[in-house]
């Protein structure tokens with residue numbers, strides 16, 4: 067059976083899990099605003115020790131590939147990528163939003179995971195549960211929450227909203243989705259790393275380890291500005 | 305007595321170079337690989353931290369693999385994993401630190417955190433064994449420091465810049481006279497062809513101080529150009545470059561030579577990216593010869609950021625068993641004396 071180490075540091079919820087096939091071996095989820103760089107490796111070592119696993123027992127490493135906090139995603143991806151390379155095993159990336167969407171696997175309707183992306187924007191996507199797996203209805207994106215909710219409410223289906231900072235946006239969600247909206251208990255807004263490992267089992271798309279990078283879904287600010295200037299220059303040149 | 309070889313894999317990602325190296329016994333380079341991001345940052349006229357961090361993630365494992373391949377070592381040959389803990393750009397440091405922790409965990413290797421500036425000083429150990437006591441002049445885009453070392457692993461800071469680092473001043477002046485980034489080498493080149501006929505101010509600070517200040521000099525250059533423009537007088541850029549470079553070297557060399565004398569030291573080692581500056585190299589060689597001081601300046605490739613220097617500095621920490629645990633973090637403002 068496939069032994070997977072799963073790592074999610076894409077929001078301030080940190081998750082590490084060990085799974086063997088469909089079985090959960092060990093899992094840790096913390097919801098603390100403390101540096102992932104300091105907490106991730108101790109969590110990995112402690113889980114591995116408790117499970118009695120050695121690094122060389124691992125068959126694959128699964129990681130939340132983004133979107134999310136740039137630094138958070140980078141810590142998870144760098145750790146996963148370096149370990150997978152060092153152990154010569156595959157790295158499997160799963161969308162951070164898809165992992166959170168998995169918390170709505172028993173919801174009848176649409177599942178909308180979202181992370182705050184500042185200035186009224188969110189990282190989000192739309193999913194639906196099919197035979198215990200989350201299938202994408204609308205792809206992951208960064209979008210103004212207000213615009214996005216209009217698009218989602220137009221589908222006229224029940225929507226389960228999941229977000230670690232859901233409380234900050236509750237009013238906007240209620241205003242945008244009205245009676246279509248369901249918000250679960252607070253604990254269900256934290257992604258489960260075991261769900262990441264489960265999704266990784268079905269992941270077909272295997273990236274070569276050196277080429278594996280985060281899915282930021284947004285250019286670095288300086289890069290975006292530079293590209294804008296290049297565009298302008300080209301247009302003026304015409 | 306037969307001494308076992310110590311082989312260390314080192315990673316450096318504090319700024320805009322993704323670097324990995326394999327070093328034996330602290331003084332022998334088995335490999336030294338650098339993936340530079342310079343081309344990418346050129347567009348912005350300086351290093352953009354978020355973009356640097358993104359490039360580091362892209363390059364990290366392929367760079368380390370290349371270093372191990374060139375050194376012809378496997379994980380079983382390694383005794384320890386070393387990494388730059390700080391100072392530097394936090395997002396950039398985090399990539400190296402987390403990669404090092406992951407590899408150390410995967411292969412059960414001790415993890416050695418290294419101070420970036422200690423690394424620059426130890427670049428000299430790769431050329432010629434360090435002898436003590438010594439004074440080190442550290443000059444780079446982020447640092448201008450005089451360090452006194454009484455033995456391996458001991459660093460006493462005796463002077464530092466109070467404003468701009470010397471490399472920073474070079475870049476700013478280069479921008480003022482319209483030279484592309486990175487400006488330091490450009491000014492150095494231009495200075496060769498000009499006469500240092502403008503007497504720019506030297507900031508000596510207090511009589512007994514070994515500190516530096518370059519912001520006044522930078523302003524003086526800007527003002528001189530501004531005034532000339534208003535009076536519609538043309539000043540050749542090579543004259544500005546030569547005069548600026550002379551003012552910088554004058555202060556650096558004078559303070560360094562005074563420190564050697566006062567601390568009764570006759571060994572000087574130079575470190576950091578600006579040690580590649582030909583004007584400074586020339587001035588230091590002359591002054592060291594006059595004062596009968598032994599001088600080491602690393603070749604250009606070891607002056608700029610690299611991982612070989614981190615592996616060299618890590619060797620002494622390996623012998624002292626100064627290892628980090630799983631909580632090791634990138635520390636952007638790490639001070640040199642805390643690290644030892």
Ligand SMILES: [Zn+2]
Pocket residue numbers: 420424444576577608609
């Ligand atoms: Zn440096």
